[in-house]
Structures are given as C-alpha cells and as structure tokens.
Amino acid sequence: MESGAGSRQHDHELAELLNLRMPAESASIAAISDAISGCLVRLDIPQEKQLEIGLAVQEALSNAVVHGCKKDASKEIHCRLQRDPQGRIAIIVTDPGPGFSPELLSDPRHGENVYADHGRGVYLIRQLMDEVHFENGGNEIRMWKY
Amino acid sequence: MDINVRKRSQVQLIQLRGQLRLGAAVDELRQTIAESLGNGDARIVINLSEVPMIDSSGIGLLVGFLASTKQRGGSLKLTQPSKFAVQTLRMVGVLNLFEVFDDDDAAVQSFA
Numbered sequence: 377m378e379s380g381a382g383s384r385q386h387d388h389e390l391a392e393l394l395n396l397r398m399p400a401e402s403a404s405i406a407a408i409s410d411a412i413s414g415c416l417v418r419l420d421i422p423q424e425k426q427l428e429i430g431l432a433v434q435e436a437l438s439n440a441v442v443h444g445c446k447k448d449a450s451k452e453i454h455c456r457l458q459r460d461p462q463g464r465i466a467i468i469v470t471d472p473g474p475g476f477s478p479e480l481l482s483d484p485r486h487g488e489n490v491y492a493d494h495g496r497g498v499y500l501i502r503q504l505m506d507e508v509h510f511e512n513g514g515n516e517i518r519m520w521k522y
Numbered sequence: 523m524d525i526n527v528r529k530r531s532q533v534q535l536i537q538l539r540g541q542l543r544l545g546a547a548v549d550e551l552r553q554t555i556a557e558s559l560g561n562g563d564a565r566i567v568i569n570l571s572e573v574p575m576i577d578s579s580g581i582g583l584l585v586g587f588l589a590s591t592k593q594r595g596g597s598l599k600l601t602q603p604s605k606f607a608v609q610t611l612r613m614v615g616v617l618n619l620f621e622v623f624d625d626d627d628a629a630v631q632s633f634a
Contacts, residue, residue, distance in 0.1 A: 402545040409543075427575060427606045434577045438544045485615030491589060493582035496614045500578055503613050 390466065393419075394457035398437075400445030400471065405437045408455050412467070415457055421465070428504040429465060429521050435497040436469040436517050444471030444515055465521045475514030523547035525554055533565045533630045534558045539572040542580035551580075555587050555598075564596025567629040571602035576610055585616055597621065601629045 393415055398404040412433050416426045437453065445451040451472050458466040482489055484496040502508050507520035523540035536554065540547060558566060566587070570576075576584075588598045599621045603611070611617040623629040 405545055406541075406543070424606075431575055431577060431606075431610065434543055434575070438577065438579065442544075490615050490619065491585060493586040494578070496578040496581055500610070500614060 389461050390458040391460075392456060392458050394455070396455045398453050398455070399449040400441045400451040400453050401447060401449040402438070402441055405434065405441060408437060409434050412455075412457055416465070419459070419465075425465075425521060429467065432501045432504040432519055432521075433467055433469070435501050436467065436519065439497050439517075440469055440471035440473070443476065444473030446473075462522075466518060467521075468516065468518045470512070470516040473515050475510075475512065478510050478514060523550060525550055527554060527558075529563075530626075530630050531634070532563075533567055533633050534563045535567045535569065535626055535630065537569045537572075541575045541577075542570075542573050542583075543575065543577040544579040548579045548583055552583055555583075559587075559590060559594065562594075564591040564594035565633045566591055566596065566598045567601060567623075567626060568598065569601045569626055570604065570607055573607060574604055576607050578614070581611065581614060581616060585619065588619060597633070599623060599629045599632065601626050 394411060396408050396411060398408050409430060413426060413430050416429060437455065440453045441447060445453065454470040456468045478498055481498055482495070484492065484499050489495060501519060505519040506522045509518045511518060523538060523542065523546065526537040528535045538551070542548065542551065555566060584598065591598045601623045602625065603622060608617065621632065623632065
C-alpha cells in the first residue's frame, strides 16, 4: 500500500475541499485537524468515519511536525482534503523534510514495541484508512477513506 | 484539554475532557502525572469518559506512565474509555496492558 505506483489513480475529477498550510509546530496541529473535522461534518460523513479520518490526519500532521520538520516552526506543512465523485475522501499531507522509508518501521504490537512510548503513528494510519501511499521519498502521505 | 485531579483513598483520580493528542493536552497530562509521581503518588486512575480520541502520543504517554507507576509499586488504570478510544488502544495492541473499569469507584477500590 505504500508504493507510489497507482496512488494517483483517483486523481482525476477530484474536488479540492480544503488547502491549508501550517507552521511545523505541535500547537498548530489542532486548528488544521479541527478544520478537517468540521468539513467532514458538513459533508455528512458518518461519525465513525469522521473519528477514523480525524485520528489519521492527527497522526500524519504529528509525523510531519516531529519527524519531517523536527519541530522547526520556520518550516511549513501542507495539508489538502479532496473528494472524488464517488464520495471517497483523500487527505494529502506534505512536509519539506528528507522523508523516510515506511517499510523499515516495525510492528508496534510485537515484542517490546508494545511498551514503547512512540512508534505507533504510521501503523495507526494504515489501520484507520483504506489506502495509504507514501510519495516523494516519504515526505508526502496520501491516504484515502472510502 | 481540561484536567481535573482529585485524591480519593490514596489514589489520584484524573478526569480528562477533550482530545488527548500531541501538543498542550499531552504536555499538560504528562506534567500532571509527573507531579503525582514526584509527590509519591503512584496509584493513578484516569477517567476517559469525555475523551473522544487518543492519538499515538497520548497512547505513548499512558504506556510510559503505566511502567513508571508499576516501578513505584502502583499502577495506572483507566475508567470509562469511549468506544473509539478502546478501539484505538486495541488496534495498537496495548489495551490489555491496562486494567479498565466501568466506573471510578471500582477502579479506586481495586487498589485496596
């Protein structure tokens, strides 16, 4: 699910509902996350899906702030919310960082990882969303909820 | 996030309201629990009934302080987590690390 191949298969006829930028600081995440949640409410997305998308967005923005930008507020994170004609929701979060290799992440449920205080964000995103793609060397995540 | 702390029968009962996520919410809860541990209070109950969402930083905080409290002879127990919070904790494989109760009284009495 992480490869870029095929990740743009939905890109035609996408309606852009939100196009937001934020400084790379944790205090700015809530405003973006809440704006997306508000948009999902207006779209009449079922509440369970709202929660799942909301948490995935939270995790993607957190990763961008903490790992992509090392909490450097002079850097900027870009977040877009799109919808295709079938009503499927896409979220794209881009940071200016060096990217990462998602295939190297370990399963947080295994062994001593269970007791770790970090390392669950990407795993959660994969569980919460229906499609997840990492692009541009890992500094852009595109995730879909059907 | 609103954080309300009460002490009942030598147990710190922490009531949260709002989303437990990266930023002020996690920072403030970390400080609250750290102060409790600093005062020698390692018996902690966190009421999650008004916490609709917990992100990975919140989960990491809970797991980390669960270990810290146990090292001090106490524990960190949860009460009334929302359906989505339970789903999230289960998803990442940490739900069964915690004792989870339907009400605060039962959680507090479990330390006796």
